[in-house]
Amino acid sequence: MARFTIPRDVYYGEDAIENLNVLKGHKKAFVVTGTNFMIDNGYLEKVTNLLHDNGMEVKVFDKVESNPLISTVYRGAEQMCEWEPDVIVSLGGGSPTDSAKAMWIFYENPELKFDDIKTPYSLPKLRKKAIFVAIGTTSGTGTEVTSFSVITEDDTKIKYPIADFEITPDIAIVDTKIPLSMSQVLTADSGMDALTHSIEAYVATAHTDLTDCLALKSAQMVFENLEDSCNGSSEARKQVHVGQDMAGMSFSNALLGIVHSLAHKVGVNYGITHGRCNAIMLPYVIEYNSLVAADRFADIADALGLSGATDKQKVNALVRAIKDLNASIGIPVSYQAAGVDENVYKETLDVLAEAACGDPCTLFNPRETKVEDMKKIMACCYYGQDVNF
Numbered sequence: 001m002a003r004f005t006i007p008r009d010v011y012y013g014e015d016a017i018e019n020l021n022v023l024k025g026h027k028k029a030f031v032v033t034g035t036n037f038m039i040d041n042g043y044l045e046k047v048t049n050l051l052h053d054n055g056m057e058v059k060v061f062d063k064v065e066s067n068p069l070i071s072t073v074y075r076g077a078e079q080m081c082e083w084e085p086d087v088i089v090s091l092g093g094g095s096p097t098d099s100a101k102a103m104w105i106f107y108e109n110p111e112l113k114f115d116d117i118k119t120p121y122s123l124p125k126l127r128k129k130a131i132f133v134a135i136g137t138t139s140g141t142g143t144e145v146t147s148f149s150v151i152t153e154d155d156t157k158i159k160y161p162i163a164d165f166e167i168t169p170d171i172a173i174v175d176t177k178i179p180l181s182m183s184q185v186l187t188a189d190s191g192m193d194a195l196t197h198s199i200e201a202y203v204a205t206a207h208t209d210l211t212d213c214l215a216l217k218s219a220q221m222v223f224e225n226l227e228d229s230c231n232g233s234s235e236a237r238k239q240v241h242v243g244q245d246m247a248g249m250s251f252s253n254a255l256l257g258i259v260h261s262l263a264h265k266v267g268v269n270y271g272i273t274h275g276r277c278n279a280i281m282l283p284y285v286i287e288y289n290s291l292v293a294a295d296r297f298a299d300i301a302d303a304l305g306l307s308g309a310t311d312k313q314k315v316n317a318l319v320r321a322i323k324d325l326n327a328s329i330g331i332p333v334s335y336q337a338a339g340v341d342e343n344v345y346k347e348t349l350d351v352l353a354e355a356a357c358g359d360p361c362t363l364f365n366p367r368e369t370k371v372e373d374m375k376k377i378m379a380c381c382y383y384g385q386d387v388n389f
Helices: 016-023 043-053 070-083 094-108 184-203 209-230 234-254 258-270 274-303 311-328 342-357 360-364 371-383
Strands: 009-013 028-034 057-064 087-092 131-136 148-152 159-163 171-175
Touching: 009 016, 009 234, 016 043, 016 131, 016 171, 028 043, 028 070, 028 094, 043 057, 043 087, 057 070, 057 094, 070 094, 070 148, 087 094, 094 131, 094 148, 094 159, 159 258, 159 360, 171 234, 184 209, 184 234, 184 258, 184 274, 184 311, 209 234, 209 274, 209 311, 258 274, 258 342, 258 360, 258 371, 274 311, 274 371, 342 371
Parallel strands: 009 171, 028 057, 028 087, 087 131, 131 171
Antiparallel strands: 148 159
């Protein structure tokens, strides 16, 4: 038996943010956002004004860093416990929403610690104190519709995905006007995160018919529109924003694979954003996984209109197409080309490969992957070498 869970309501399109009026009747909103972006473009003020107009008191926590730390989560949860909101609103990309989800867990269950929630699908029931509303502002993570939160440990700098259907938001708002203010780099990195979600969800061992249709359609929407989106097309950017949301619905239920297992571990250590890590590694991991999932990758190639008479030819076409897309939007072909020092790569290889093997996403990768396999894949991703094992 499979389960498929998404938010109860998803409001999307231009000015979808106006649907915050459905919260009328609630008393206190705790808004979690990042440090600058939502403040500078005026959306934090707009959200707080809309909540005030609904008769709600509002408290803002705007100290979330780009890779949210567990110490930040604890600070936010402590403020929630003191203020006792009945609505939690996240405003931002993956970092504010992921951190707000984790804060929510500790607000509802203040006796828990980070180690208590690392085991997938082990959370106690939430919603005893508050509901959760997620406003997605970047076009990549899909976290506004997912059962995932990714938090970084302060000491080790290793990311841990929290996975449980309990943290799926109650309401998701996907306003297609908001991402129009994203930079080209953020558009590229977050868009490749979304494409990776679609592709990994389609080949993940937990995929279902319900997730497959979302994965293929979202891959098509992101692949066909991302370059134009990076070049400033507002229509293309809207298509990517909706597509990434569909990708989120898919991978939240189908799970992911070792592109994400690795990205969760190497990103902070290499000083590269999560989306860019995914983009660099995706072609190499497709080559690796094609040994057991060539037919699934061939389906994706067909959906993207790529040519090939055999599954192998279609896999090759998919790998080439992703590398070409990366090049067209300014993403380097390898970690070495991205400027990661070779000494950093060598010094961290063993510990990061082992950590990636222990990541929950590895369990759902189509090809079984051991530590030595991870190290070989990381070598290919660092030096830009084809995978042939």
